[in-house]
Amino acid sequence: MNNIRHAVFWPPFLLLIGASILSFTNKESFISMTTNANNWVIANLGWLFSLGGLLMVGGCIFAYFSPLGNVRIGGEHAKPMLKFSNWFAITLTTTIATLTFWSIVEPIYHLSTPPESLGLDPNSPGAALFSLSTLYLHWTFTPYAIYCVPAVVFAFVYYNMKKPYSLSSTLSPLFGNKINKSTSTIIDAICLYTLALGMAASMGTSILTLSGGIEHITGIGSSPVLWGIVAAVVTVTFLISAATGLMKGIRILSDINMKAFYVILAFVFLVGPIPFILNSSTEAFGVYLTEFFKKSLFTGAAAGDPWPQWWTTFYWASWFAWALILSLFLGRIAYGYKVKTVILVNFVLPAVFGMIWMSVFGGTAISMDMVDGVLSNALATSGPEAVIYEFFSNLPWAAVIIPFFLFVFFITFVTACDSNVAAMSGISSTGITPEKPEAGLLVKVLWGIAVSLISWSMISFASIDGVKMLNNLGGVPALFLGLVVFGSLVKICLNPQKYDKTIGEKPVENSKETTETLPKAL
Template sequence: MSHQSLRPLVFWPTFFILLGAVIASYVDMEAFLAAAGHLNDAILENFSWLFSLGSLYLLGMAVIVYFSPIGRIRIGGASATPLLSPFRWFSITLCTTLAVGVLFWTTAEPLYHFMSPPSSSALEAGSSEAMIFSMSTMFLHWSFTPYAIYAVPALIFALSFYNLRLRFSISSMLEPMFGPRIKRYSGLIDAISLYALVAGMASSLGTGALTLTGGVNQYLGGETTPLRLGVVVAIIVTTFVLSAASGLQKGIARLSSLNALLLLALGIFSFVVGPTIFSLGLGVESFGVFLDNFMTKSLFTGTAGDDQWPQWWSIFYWAVWFAWAPVAALFLGKISRGYTVREFLRINLLYPALFACVWIVIFSGTALYYQAHTDIGLYAVLNDQGVENVLYTLFRELPLSTFLIPVLLFIAFISYVTAADSQTDAIGNLCTRGLTADSDLNAGLTMKVVWGVIVGLVAWVMVSFIGIDGVKMLSNLGGLPALAIVLVATGSLWVWLKHPESLTHPSQSTSHKRAS
């Protein structure tokens, strides 16, 4: 391990910015919130067009690459052996990207769109049109586009790291385009990406703590307090640090496989006992509307009608996915050795997106059915008791709920642990010097513990004292720099599309650069 050491330029800036944010929020909460709020509004107002266009562009890139000659290239070279079996690889991808977000939001989010559709859409709240709008919006937010935002940078990193033998750094994604001189800025690029990710990660850990605390409240009664949130965050952090310490093959892979099977079982059960025919009918009809209006919905910024809805929803989501993308790329790219580019795009984009579509049909369909056709006011639960209680209220209406709610809690817990585990793994690697495609890619325990604790602290402060809005702001502030890095990195794909042979014979790639 002696050749591996801390990269101070990557580690310290992010560490101090986050520490500063925590202290500032403690010293003067209102001033801190006002400042973060202004920054946040400025990002959304000035760049919503870029988030919308960028996310659609990445989906287009994925399709182009899939059908191009690059599609046949094997990650790591012709003789590379896979790190993971296809099922384990798929379950890790599914659990680390989707995590609990999809569990949490597929029941709560459709209620918002159904009961308060965009002001510029002229839809009546609670109408059948609003219901179709709601369901088709879920497909937009949770299926193909988010996975493209993850898969494309992950593929660029995998090919740079394994085929071109570049360093374990986000700047390696830019090197095929800018040449070796980009190395000078690698510390800065990695530090920006690290900040984006830690902000995004704290926000999702915050959401996770809320979901789990909501579940704990079902048993203990009472409200969600900072103390309860603190205990939940501490338990999540301890578990994922232990899991990250046991390494990829043991910790992350086992937890993810278990999680994927549990999710599958939960989905099938809910589908059978829920309003099956209603969900299928609504799902198919809404999927048609989603495909029909895909371009319009993807590029809806709300500017003409002065409508804030896209900034609260679609663009907020694109910002979150982008905040996670650069560092998620390191992790997803790292585990993809030995598979072809086409297999990579199927496992990282197509299959998880289809899984999410089925999940939306089941859970969003059930939530909309209960809101529209029964007297269980889920929307009222959402507004009065908070997002974290919608899922549990819904499950109480299904048979075997006494058995289901603990299972749900367990899935939520495992999902968070797997996602956080893979991200601390990547963060640790980013802050460590001397990792190559041939090393064991393990940054050591201290680094994972340090980042685990930092992320846990930031998440706890944010959720306990600032609430879910603070969490959203953190994500947006990380999303913009990450968006810039990811969009510029796609230039490397264009270089490879022009010269696919540079991926199979790296030595030639430099001569191309000189020639061009």
């Protein structure tokens, strides 16, 4: 704690603890305050979230083909600290925590209750096509663009511009020396708060999923008591991993996680309705491409339809809330690679993986529900956490695959929490440099406990709606800062040599963390 940045750490930390205390002592006021704030957000800022997501996609494409694309993070002589396979595994598994939940639950929501303004009949072929194509919108290129833009900017300003380990550094291409210490502190504190809310929301989804699995296997009811126990176990596990540092805990977890992803993905595809998966995903992909702009900018305002605010705005708020702080982590591990490769690993490849995953899981869920409505019934009678286990119960070898899925989900979320706590703790601390990238353990412990408390409070008193409210509230300040970071990216892309202080540097000895060099093309 000696190296803590008090003005950055304490305001968001105390706000989270205060919210948790209020939820215990005055539940009605807590729910009223968060609900009113959330209603204002979705009514007034949905359009800006839609435009922001679209801009990020354009930013990734522009950066890839700009002069910045051929710049190596850390300078021309920099060697990667991670080999390519480890890098992609860490990047994917730290940004995909709730995909395993929503890939099964979300398509059932869209299939059974499509947007009223589109005139689609529930459980119709049109609703099925809308459902799968909407999964592609929510889980492929746009969300990963929201992650990728600040990650590229931070990697460049931190390693190539030699700026401090702070989110305010990402604004320096636009504002230069106008960003002083006070401004930097305010920006970092706001972003820390947004990630804490976003991470709490994601943890809420994960707690519900794990508790639903425990109930399915053991019969123990999914209740606030069980949620509290699950939250405690998850927290202890990711703090143990966080204590070991990037090169040990998270690298091992992410490698296990990727292998488990491949196994369960292959299993569901092979035992699922293969012709339906292949045909429906092809058709849905066509709809996604032809209606990309329409779907991206759908607000429902003309028809008074709240669907876009409760789905697309919810997702974009979630990704923006996570993106800025997580960019410190994603940018840090991009050292030694060209910007083109950073975009490939943070934007293109995860989006392709997400599309394959959604095609298999979403397609199977839709096919299953259109036969007898079994998943819709589970959603209506037992809640979203029950849908996943009803899904697996209707597949072969359910007694084996359900515990395995729980393991996959647990490891996925622990990996994501590990990277987020590392980023949150780093920005809360002084003395973080490329040579000394890890924050103290006590700061990590405090953040882990605070996030777990607010997460448990929201799902206990507001269930899945509480998760959505956390995402929306955390995403608002992150959205505005993200748009400014987008401006920094554009400015760097136009003339990267102007900002790159590594030009002309002599080669240095390889870091001990360097595990692999890549062909010059990368």
